[in-house]
Amino acid sequence: MKFLAEIEILPKKGLLDPQGKAVTHSMPSIGLNNVNEVCVGRFITMEIEAASEAEAHETADKASKKLLANLIMEQYKIRITAL
């Protein structure tokens, strides 16, 4: 079966997020004064061929740990959907 994995990667809470800070500070200049705490991370999607949703999740988790996320500075969340 084919699955779609969607992986959200964000800087860990409390760690420096200079991109997020820069975006937060730019909001008033585009007329938005009601926006705070912007965090900027990465969003990665992939197609996974696997026997079950659990196996697809395991594959996405391995890809995140070994290649996509920097676990010292980042946290990630995985969503799996059958295709």
Place this chain on the structure above:
Amino acid sequence: MKFLAEIEILPKKGLLDPQGKAVTHSMPSIGLNNVNEVCVGRFITMEIEAASEAEAHETADKASKKLLANLIMEQYKIRITAL
């Protein structure tokens, strides 16, 4: 009320995604031969002070259009959750 906006930004389908291609080609080297079609984009979260979910969505949409996404090359999706 406070809302959390989560914005997923991806390269438009059919457009070049060199980062995605590079990640796809790296998968076998970490032992994953069942992964294809990797797309790499950005994930942005923010807190929005708004009267309603619709108003929060409108704010996140304006931020995406004016500042966060490049609409020529990228598409985005917004999720709003009450905090």
